[in-house]
Amino acid sequence: MIKSYITDHNGREHVVTFRGRGDLLGLDGLAEGVQTSSAVALETVAVCTLSIHRLEKLERRFPGWLCKLLAWELVRGRTTLQILGHKDARSRLAAFLLDLFRRSRVRGESVQGFNLSMSQQDIGNYLGLAGETVCRVLSSLRRSRLIDIDHHRLLIRDIDGLRGLAFN
Amino acid sequence: MIKSYITDHNGREHVVTFRGRGDLLGLDGLAEGVQTSSAVALETVAVCTLSIHRLEKLERRFPGWLCKLLAWELVRGRTTLQILGHKDARSRLAAFLLDLFRRSRVRGESVQGFNLSMSQQDIGNYLGLAGETVCRVLSSLRRSRLIDIDHHRLLIRDIDGLRGLAFN
DNA sequence: CGAGATATTGACTAGGCTCAATTGAAGTGG
């Protein structure tokens, strides 16, 4: 998993997304050729570089492909926005975990667990919460038997309960 | 000015953006042809419809044009995200006003005032704040001589002060 | 094993939300 972030005027770091296997990284670079975000690998990863040139070639072969992808990103970002603007800490975490879970399933990693490769600090940064809050909420979710955590392995015990939280 | 919003499972409304003269509306519809957000005009407006067909034609004439636009939207959304995740009420309002101001200048409406056509409730919804908080902060900004408000006309008195707030 | 990072927990604080009452603005119809 890769953490993508930006650094603001004060040198503070803001996590923008976490990308996993199969995700495209750096699409925002299309805006003027400037890279607007940085990225760090959170574990050992293999990346496949794709030149703009090649992207354009793909776009010619499958017109609208790239646009559709970008539009989806836009919609996804919108959902995140909604979460940050209107949900409390518990709901944010629930939504976050469900999103990670959904993506791990799409990748075919099945079962009902996945790897939380980022630190709680990073999760908090991404969700607009303090790291301590993330820890407290995760503990609370565990006490409520909604999830289980073993080191960095996360198990979902009650997905409907989580959904209830996430979608209020 | 047009307010673009989505409605969640509970029927609650979430303001996504405010669009003004010259802005494109409904680009998220490119994601699968489904309209993912609704829109309401906040005043009498004239809109120019643009069929997907026509968009594609434009894209053929100026390859990459649409992608670049979408990428910019992505970056813009990212900024909003940063604001929602990491700033307090005062900073959010300051950043919001500066953004509106910048856009009004781009449109050539110059001077240092612009029209706040949306309700404080809507602003709050957009920024993840309660309407009452928006009101309080605006009053406070006025008391600090950073802005002036007359009905729905907003005047910026101290743009550097606002910038200081917005960027912390 | 030791060091540095990360996680956990507690106590305290504060910023913003909720609820409620009042004022003010804008539009409607007689």
Added chain:
DNA sequence: CCACTTCAATTGAGCCTAGTCAATATCTCG
């Protein structure tokens, strides 16, 4: 032109969630 209605804005009081600070505990890795 003025009463009447309605919706937006304003202001206050009290509460509560999440942030901050600080102290351990636990993990990870060389």
